[in-house]
Amino acid sequence: MDISAVNALPYEDFVNIFGNVVEKCPLVSAAVWTRRPFVSLADLEAAINQFIDALPESGKEGILRCHPDLAGRDLHRGALTRESRQEQAGAGLDALRSDEASRVSRLNEEYKRRFGFPFVVCARAHDKASILRELSERCGNERAAERARGIQEVKKICRLRLQDLVRSDNKL
Amino acid sequence: MDISAVNALPYEDFVNIFGNVVEKCPLVSAAVWTRRPFVSLADLEAAINQFIDALPESGKEGILRCHPDLAGRDLHRGALTRESRQEQAGAGLDALRSDEASRVSRLNEEYKRRFGFPFVVCARAHDKASILRELSERCGNERAAERARGIQEVKKICRLRLQDLVRSDNKL
Structure with missing residues (x-):
């Protein structure tokens, strides 16, 4: 799958495929779908990391508690x-x-x-x-x-x- | 279950019980556990709503996409x-x-x-x-x-x- 195929995914397929890259937090991938198109896999990863970093401390703890x-x-x-x-x-x-x-x-x-x-x-x-x-x-x-x-x-x-x-x- | 029983829950039980009050977003209840003790059910609900309101617009769209x-x-x-x-x-x-x-x-x-x-x-x-x-x-x-x-x-x-x-x- 190249990045153009990723960018072409409807949100439902995107969340089905990438919904568990952050354990039990499909909200994260569902949110970054808004940021497409991604220029590369690294760009998608950066969008996920930025979303996580922007969460309040309680939200970061929430991500950990889903593990x-x-x-x-x-x-x-x-x-x-x-x-x-x-x-x-x-x-x-x-x-x-x-x-x-x-x-x-x-x-x-x-x-x-x-x-x-x-x-x-x-x-x-x-x-x-x-x-x-x-x-x-x-x-x-x-x-x-x-x-x-x-x-x-x-x-x-x-x-x-x-x-x-x-x-x-x-x-x- | 009264609110003191809710406040006494370890995070794992709290997330097991309340993890789907926002559809497929256990991250939300896992995050608000940080805010306990809650004085009432309305206080727990307010903590959840505040967490959602503080998300970026992409995060709010992410919640919708988990439905x-x-x-x-x-x-x-x-x-x-x-x-x-x-x-x-x-x-x-x-x-x-x-x-x-x-x-x-x-x-x-x-x-x-x-x-x-x-x-x-x-x-x-x-x-x-x-x-x-x-x-x-x-x-x-x-x-x-x-x-x-x-x-x-x-x-x-x-x-x-x-x-x-x-x-x-x-x-x-």
């Missing part, structure tokens, strides 16, 4: 979105040893209690060990720093999901 | 959210005569072509005849007026969905 826990309840009950399932499995989070699973669960709860939103990380940029290390380290940050860091990770996830969608035509 | 067509494809293939299905059925939109169905389909397409977002109306405040009349009339409006009007309807739908959730405890 599942890593190796959490939604993974175990098969309720992840397709994209999240693939990303978590790719980092080995669907096959943790029981001691690792306990540790992730405890740290996820600590993180959520401290910040009021879940730990978000671009799993495809990591492996299991580095995710565990980062989760542990980031529990010690300040809330505003973690909100900003979580949004950085949302944008990394978004970039990779966009690249997947534009590279493979089977979604059209 | 299904009335009596459209999602209804016919059983893909509506539970709330939308009940609202559309309550107004008789699941049982249109074939001439009515053709007319709605034609007007929906005209509306979307003109505005780039779907016709949104609070179906529970209407019956089939008044929805058809309003759809036809609103096709003649200007885009900015229709965006504002659609968002007014989103807020009416949200108010009724909130009332349903807080009145019935079976969602907790």
